[in-house]
Amino acid sequence: MKIGFIGTGIMGQPMAQHLINGGHEVFFSSHYKAVPSELLSAGGKSVANPKEVAQNSDIIITMVPDTPHVEEVLFGEDGVAQGLSAGKMVIDMSSISPMATKDIAARINELGCEFVDAPVSGGEVGAKAASLTIMVGATEGGFDRAKPLFELMGKNITLVGGNGDGQTCKVANQIIVALNIEAVSEALVFASKAGANPAKVREALMGGFAASKILEVHGERMIKRTFDPGFKIALHQKDLNLALSSARELNMSLPNTATAQELFNTVSAHGGAGSDHSALVKSIEIMANHTIGE
């Protein structure tokens, strides 16, 4: 199939590579930066801009940093919309605003084209291993059409609901992950400061109601002090900003998400913006004047 892929960064490059490896003819835009040579030598085609990508492709995938970038590559000058014709499909795999996504979907639909929002989790490791979790907002028909491509890039693929619901699910995911990291941080620093062995406490809690993927994976990172990303604090801050600005737009309060964002700021103030998000624990440690295991 002829596929356009816009956004060949840390996530996008390996994802696009899987599509090429899957036998698809993939078109890239060189408007922002040169297409990575690995993709070209694997058979990828470089064209001038997103408009030309859309003209050459049946399905166009975007994987860019944030809401304004999606709007720019789709609806800006020489954007995807100018190259679309009825029957084509646009899939946005970026993590952006659920509310903006509904507007974007409506504008693409007006051109006679399907829109699918399909943000991912799993990070660079998941992108390279083609094991991404993909949360999809689409019609049933749109989902069925996009699914063979998703299966080349991910493993845990769920149709959550209509347009925007994929992005909403991704925001919900990032809220829970941040707050579960914060919960384990408070509990383990408390345990350590009270004189208990945090590793023994973590072990005792793994079998009960406190059990979580975060206690298992990130709890261990906190105890072993392994803060190489993984998933960088700066990226989780971008996602919590999306959660908080979306909540503001929806008129709702996310009190602990707001605090978690502030605690990430504390870690960043101490040089940790590039650390794995499990380093959130350092904010609780800094306030307590106590490091786990001390």
Next chain:
Amino acid sequence: MKIGFIGTGIMGQPMAQHLINGGHEVFFSSHYKAVPSELLSAGGKSVANPKEVAQNSDIIITMVPDTPHVEEVLFGEDGVAQGLSAGKMVIDMSSISPMATKDIAARINELGCEFVDAPVSGGEVGAKAASLTIMVGATEGGFDRAKPLFELMGKNITLVGGNGDGQTCKVANQIIVALNIEAVSEALVFASKAGANPAKVREALMGGFAASKILEVHGERMIKRTFDPGFKIALHQKDLNLALSSARELNMSLPNTATAQELFNTVSAHGGAGSDHSALVKSIEIMANHTIGE
């Protein structure tokens, strides 16, 4: 073995019953209220006060509401301490202050007796089914001596560390459970208010880093609106009070635990103090003026 058991409330009565069923001779105090007739007809012995319980027993177990009650039954008038002699053992299975526990242990040790802190989780259901999780602070020798009794009452039994560490582990457990409930509350109300189906979102998140026992069990309660306890908000508030007062004593900050306590207050203000702790979600709903699934 001759065992004393002080505190035959909702938790204590079934726990003591398992000890009688296990073939032990169990002594109860009638100083506070009459010993439940089921325990007496099963073979339990009623004596006048905690002092007499201690005089008649080799191991004395306490299972009372809070720190002051443990101090009263151990060191008050006609208390356990007055009936102890060297070589006996005191096991406190209440959930109380880790710091106070260290002092209590020292005072019991001065009498030539071993002390074990062994708070539990699993609630009334776990007490009745003898499936409690038991978090133990003791010496290796004390743990070995107490273990056969724990095995009559629980399943997941861990020696966390020395005296106080069992209580510290219990506090850490209650922090994580409360904050994971709060996390799922923020995420599911956000998802619902943004127009997604919260049941589909929960399902999509179960396979990834947001997965937790709380998302599984309490997330489902939030969606199905089943708020019969379970574990009552009023009891979780008692435990978070213990976390926050202990943290104050240790000079450390638990920002999201403090907020979770305030959110429980909000639910209580709306009549929910007797609801299951998963009803914390109502605080986020009240603030958002939106009920999940609406």
